[in-house]
Structures are given as structure tokens and as C-alpha cells.
Amino acid sequence: MSRDQPAAPPNEEAVRAATRPVLWFSVVLLVGLWLSVTRPPWPLPLVPGLLGLLAVVLGVVGLVRMRRARVGGAMVVLVVVGLGIAAAMVLLTGLQALLWPVYADFYACLDRALTHQAEAACLTGLEERAQRMILRP
Structure with missing residues (x-):
């Protein structure tokens, strides 16, 4: 394929497979954020960190699949921002x-x-x- 030819549109099945981990990433991140703002009994405040770690894994898998499927745009930006939030949750829970x-x-x-x-x-x-x-000391 030369640079003058436009890239082929992404395969619909590949896009669906790429966005599935992103959907789970979103759900896990939202549950983790919800648990982090509630006051569950101790030691449940550590659960958001575990969910944040799972969200990081799902977000990276989703980004890799989106790259392979040539999906870009706002969804990639939102996943990257979500990865930053998930990493912060992991760090803060680790400190706790x-x-x-x-x-x-x-x-x-x-x-x-x-x-x-x-x-x-x-x-x-x-x-x-x-x-x-x-x-x-």
C-alpha cells in the first residue's frame, strides 16, 4: 500500500472486538471510582485499587486492540485519561x-x-x- 492510497476502513468485527475490553474497562473504572467515594467498612477501601489495577490491564488491552483495528479519535483519548485515573487509584490505594x-x-x-x-x-x-x-527515624 502506498502513501497516496487512503487506508481501508476498519473491519466491523475488529472494531467490535477492540471496543469490548474498553466497555469492561469503563465499567470496572466506574465501579472503582464509586467505591472510592463511598465509605465502605475497612478494609473495603482497598478494593478500588484492585479494580484500578484491573482497569489498567483492560485499558491497555483495549488500546492495543484499537490500534490493531485502526480505531482512533475521542475513544482513545478517553481511555488514556481513564488509564491515568486508574493509575492514580492504584497509587493512592497502595499508600493506604x-x-x-x-x-x-x-x-x-x-x-x-x-x-x-x-x-x-x-x-x-x-x-x-x-x-x-x-x-x-
Whole structure:
């Protein structure tokens, strides 16, 4: 094929096969995001990281298949943005896993908090304990 000839349109079956992992990527990412903004009981806050990791895998598979099927445009951009969000979820959940005892106490404190002032005190306690745990000699 020379550069003067236009590329053949993508095969419909290849496009369908390429977008299937992108659909699952979207569903898994949305469930992970939903779980990350709710307050499930501890240790369920770690689940969004696992879903984020699964979303990264599905997003990469989807991008590879879309490239093979010569699918481009806004869908590729949205998958790349979603991959960034999923990677951030994995990173933040990994940090929560490293600071497991601090976050377990934080979530217990939030469950006991009845006012905004008590929630703010829980957040302050989380910040202080995390700094002590990270910066200790």
C-alpha cells in the first residue's frame, strides 16, 4: 500500500472486538471510582485499587486492540485519561495499604464521629499519625 492510497476502513468485527475490553474497562473504572467515594467498612477501601489495577490491564488491552483495528479519535483519548485515573487509584490505594493501621483507626474514628467537628478531628489525627509513621527515624 502506498502513501497516496487512503487506508481501508476498519473491519466491523475488529472494531467490535477492540471496543469490548474498553466497555469492561469503563465499567470496572466506574465501579472503582464509586467505591472510592463511598465509605465502605475497612478494609473495603482497598478494593478500588484492585479494580484500578484491573482497569489498567483492560485499558491497555483495549488500546492495543484499537490500534490493531485502526480505531482512533475521542475513544482513545478517553481511555488514556481513564488509564491515568486508574493509575492514580492504584497509587493512592497502595499508600493506604502501607499505612493500614493508621487508616483503620481513621475509619473507626469516622464511624464514631457524629459532627463535622469530630470528622475534622479524625482527619487531623490521620494526618498527624501518618506523618509520624512516615517521618519517624
